[in-house]
Amino acid sequence: MTEYQTIEADSDVYRDGTIKLHGPEGFEGMRKAGRLAAEILDQMPELVKPGVTTASIDDAIRGMMLDAGAVPATLGYRGYTHSSCISVNHVICHGIPGEKTLKDGDILNIDVTPLLDGWHGDTSRMFFAGDPPLKAKKLVEATHEALMIGIDAASKPGARLGDIGAAIEAHAKQHRYGVVREFCGHGVGRLFHDAPEVVHVGVAGSGPELKPGMFFTIEPMLNAGKPWAKVLGDGWTAVSRDKSLSAQFEHSLAITEDGVEIFTLSPTGRDKPPY
Numbered sequence: 644m645t646e647y648q649t650i651e652a653d654s655d656v657y658r659d660g661t662i663k664l665h666g667p668e669g670f671e672g673m674r675k676a677g678r679l680a681a682e683i684l685d686q687m688p689e690l691v692k693p694g695v696t697t698a699s700i701d702d703a704i705r706g707m708m709l710d711a712g713a714v715p716a717t718l719g720y721r722g723y724t725h726s727s728c729i730s731v732n733h734v735i736c737h738g739i740p741g742e743k744t745l746k747d748g749d750i751l752n753i754d755v756t757p758l759l760d761g762w763h764g765d766t767s768r769m770f771f772a773g774d775p776p777l778k779a780k781k782l783v784e785a786t787h788e789a790l791m792i793g794i795d796a797a798s799k800p801g802a803r804l805g806d807i808g809a810a811i812e813a814h815a816k817q818h819r820y821g822v823v824r825e826f827c828g829h830g831v832g833r834l835f836h837d838a839p840e841v842v843h844v845g846v847a848g849s850g851p852e853l854k855p856g857m858f859f860t861i862e863p864m865l866n867a868g869k870p871w872a873k874v875l876g877d878g879w880t881a882v883s884r885d886k887s888l889s890a891q892f893e894h895s896l897a898i899t900e901d902g903v904e905i906f907t908l909s910p911t912g913r914d915k916p917p918y
Contacts, residue, residue: 645662645839646660646661646662647661647854648661648662648663648664649663649664649666649856650663650664650666650669650832650833650856651666652666652668656832656833656837657834658834658836658837658838661838662830662838662839662851662857663830663832663837663838663857664854664855664857665832665856665857665858665897666856669762669833669858670897670904672760672761673762673831673832673858673897673906674906675759675762675764676757676758676759676760676762676763677764677766677895677905677906677908678910679759679764680755680756680757680764680765680766680895680907681764681907681908681909681910682910683707683708683755683757684753684755684766684767684768684913685909685910685911685913686703686707687753687770688770688913688916688918690703691745691753692745692772692773693744693746693747693749693772694744694745695745695772696740696741696742696743696744697729697731697740697741697743697745697751698740698741698742700727700740700753701725701729702726704726704727704753704755705718705726705727708726708755708757711757712760713758714757715755715756715757716756716757716758716763716835717756723879725739725740726755727740727753727754727755728740728752728754728767728879729751729753729754730751730752730880730881730889730891731743731745731749731750731751732749732750732751732888732889733882733883733886733887733889734880734881734882734889735823735826735864735866735883735889735891736752736754736864736881736891737879737880737881738751738879738880739877739880745772746773747773747774748772748774748775748776748779749772749773749775750769750770750775750779750782750783750888751769751770751772752767752768752770752890752891752892753767753768753770754891755767762833763831763832763834763835763895764895764906765835765860765895765907766893766894766895766907767862767891767892767893768892768893768913768914768915768916769783769787769890769891769892769915769916770918771783771916771917778888779867779888781818782820782865782889783890783915783916784915785814785815785818785820785865785890786863786864786865786890786892787892787914787915789811789843789865789892790811790861790862790863790892790893790894792810792814793807793808793810793811793861793863794894794896794903794905795810796809796810796811797853797896797898797903798902801852802852802853803848803849803852804839804841804842804849804850804853805845805846805847805848805849805850806845806847806850807841807845807861808843808844808846809844809845809846809847811843811844811861811863812843812844815865820866820867821865821866821867821868821869821870821871822843822844822864822866823843823863823865823872823889824842824843824844824870824872825871825872825881826862826864826872826881827840827841827842827843827862828840828841828842828843828861829841829859829860830857830858830859831858831859831860831895832858839851839859841859841860841861841862843862843863843864854898855898855899855900856897856898857897858895858896858897859895859896860893860894860895861893861894861896862891862892862893863891864889864890864891865890865891866883866885866887866888866889867887867888867889868883868886868887869883869884869885871883871884871885872884892915893907894906894907895907
């Protein structure tokens with residue numbers, strides 16, 4: 644049986660399996676953290692170019708967060724030593740920034756989570772280095788559509804968690820893309836990762852009821868080939884087993900009395916490429 648926990652302004656929060664229900668303070672905190680995350684990603688098109696290293700992009704992201712009074716939630720998380728995850732081409736998620744340079748035609752996901760005043764603004768977008776092939780652009784477009792279809796499913800009256808995954812999976816199947824199952828969305832707020840797990844496949848009408856005050860991410864990962872993933876020896880980098888291209892988009896959002904509020908929308912309309 645699903646347990647919900649109402650979070651008061653001064654509540655201590657723990658990862659205890661309960662789904663947290665937040666009040667006005669939580670909404671205000673997540674609006675600020677989410678906007679900062681979106682503003683940082685808004686600046687990425689000027690940095691993502693052939694010949695640039697992912698390490699230099701990560702350095703810039705860290706500086707933006709610190710300048711805004713935030714810290715990178717990923718820095719030191721379970722031993723991770725970078726301020727973002729940057730996943731190129733067949734890397735599904737958790738790509739580690741490094742000295743390898745981007746090439747013309749690369750596609751990449753940049754995932755950032757500034758921790759601002761105790762709240763986590765978690766979001767990611769796809770970017771193009773140069774001009775990718777049409778098949779890559781179509782995958783990226785369909786993945787963004789899948790995210791927004793999942794969010795729309797969450798906004799329906801009486802929606803349940805399974806409705807999100809069912810809607811995303813149906814959309815991916817129409818395009819013959821594989822939906823990654825090994826990674827999922829999650830509760831977010833004062834905790835980086837919390838209940839519930841938001842799986843991107845599912846059965847409509849199943850799972851916990853979505854209630855006002857719930858904060859979580861939706862972050863579908865679609866592969867151009869088979870859905871299967873594997874994690875490399877570094878313990879972080881997840882790649883498609885068949886080395887097919889992969890794409891991901893992520894928003895942090897809240898369930899409200901009349902739908903959803905997306906905390907991480909771009910304030911300049913740069914939610915998907917081309918920018």
